[in-house]
Amino acid sequence: MTLRKWLLVLSLLTPGIGLIVAFIGVAVYIAAAQSFGYYNLAGESSFSLEFWDRMLDRKVFSRAVMYSIYIGVISAFLSVAFAYPLAIWLRKPFPGSLAIGAMLKAPLLVHGLVVAFLFINVISYHGILNQLLQGIGLWDEPHRLQNDRNAIGVLILQTWKNMPFALLLLTGAVQSISDDVLNAARDLGAGSFDRFRKVIAPLTVSAMQAALIIIFIGALADFSFQVIAGPTNRQSLSQLMVFFKDGGRWNDAAVVGVSLMIIAIAGSALLAAVSRIVMRGRIA
């Protein structure tokens, strides 16, 4: 390609990709620079590793890192795990399949905050769930389910919200596998699980990777579910970042923000690699 053509291509891409790159680039630059002492709003702006040093020593930070990774990974795997059987079930149209598909995707249209508040209402001390379980005689007294220490509530919310997205990606991929290929596997002796493991999973691994990565990044950076339904004895990275920002400690907030970005990139790469190795379908 000639220089003239390169310039033409670049100028055509600039309004779209250029804008995105500019916005992301500026945000990343500011966050990275602030984490190393620049753009200090409360002191001298100069290069410093002090903010990283202090942050890495803080127990609250390491707990937040572990907690966010836990939420990100488990949410991504649960969403994909629930979406796969549904995608396979909806692979061939049947009476009502369109309506079922639409209902399953409905959570995509509901805002996370709304869902979180509804969920809290359902599981609260005097909520419907407690009343129901007491009503049927399973519990003698109400139990505290809200803001549980293992973040089961957050995981339920994340899975409920993200599963439809995984379903959307996986349905298309599963539908693209021909009946003959699945029948051939069956004819050669593969039962349901082997057909999934050796044919469906490897042939849909790209869609699965995309779903895992996108859900992982979203859940890793969760703020709203954590604030409303998360455990009170630990913070997610986003929560910690906002905590520092609210205290005017922008450089500390930037360290947490950059950590979040690094974990998102590294975690995504790791998830993609692991899923490709595990799902390549060549292991007997």
Next chain:
Amino acid sequence: MDGITAGNLKMVFGDFVAVRDVSFEVAAGEFVTLLGPSGCGKTTLLKMISGFLTPTGGTIHLSGVDVTRTPPEKRDTALCFQSYALFPHLSVLENLEFGLRQKRVPPAERRQRLDAVIDNLDLALHLGKLPNQLSGGQQQRVALGRALVMRPNVILFDEPLSNLDAKLRDQVRIEIRRIQRDFGLTAIYVTHDQAEALAMSDRVFVMNGGKIEQADTPEELYSAPKTSFVADFIGSANVLEADVTSTNGNGDVELSTPLGPLKANSGAPPMGRKVKICWRPEHADLTATGENRLSARVTHRAFQGHFTDLHLDDGGNGYRIQTNQPSIREGDTVTFSLRSDQIVLLEALA
């Protein structure tokens, strides 16, 4: 018995009867073709034999064992798909050994079986390739190898040559037949191509409207079709309606047809007073002066190389003959004879 036995097989989809009370036996090592037009039920029948469809009624026995409700993964059959159905993410070698790994065949035996098939189908150079790096013929050979390596009692083919060009189709056809004989497999082959069916099969089951119209050797089907459908579907035939005017104990039948009186002796008594009859275009003999002499004007001529196809008109009745005399032109009147044993009596007319 070894081989396949089907009794009163029936398959209904909603209001549509795809297969109606079909019964047949296929001997071990026999090559049988299911032949018929689209929608006649041949693929449905194959899917019932392979286990992908459970019959609405009837039974299927493979080597004497009732497998009517046995799922495909537990049947001793292997199916070659029309689309080849190779696993696109696996190499040729991995495709070939997929079934062996599923059945947990020990490594030494697996290696030995693979070597035999790879050698037989000349696949050694392609083992590391993915299916999308192979030509149609090579993909077909891999699909065939993947089925053969399982050493099934019964191998099933669902129009496996329909995606190949004419030349390759001929080659693979011969190859399939050779391998079937070499491995002593019982084979059921589905096609709508009558030339393929005649060339490959020990017996052909001609299907129409969900039932088997005639099950016979290719030679019998061609020379002695039992119905006008079979006569018309296998090769080309001139089918006429005729009134039986007299018969005798030797099988001689005198007929009154729109072309005039004809004498037939096909060895079988007529099925009624009014019947359908047929004769093959190539049986018209322009040199003979014997019985059943007919004259007609040539309305269309098509030179086909080793013969010439003539469309004739005899007072509004059109039919075809084939001759090796290329000098005949449109508008000429030709006279020819038909031997009485080449006029076949078909079904009776109501």
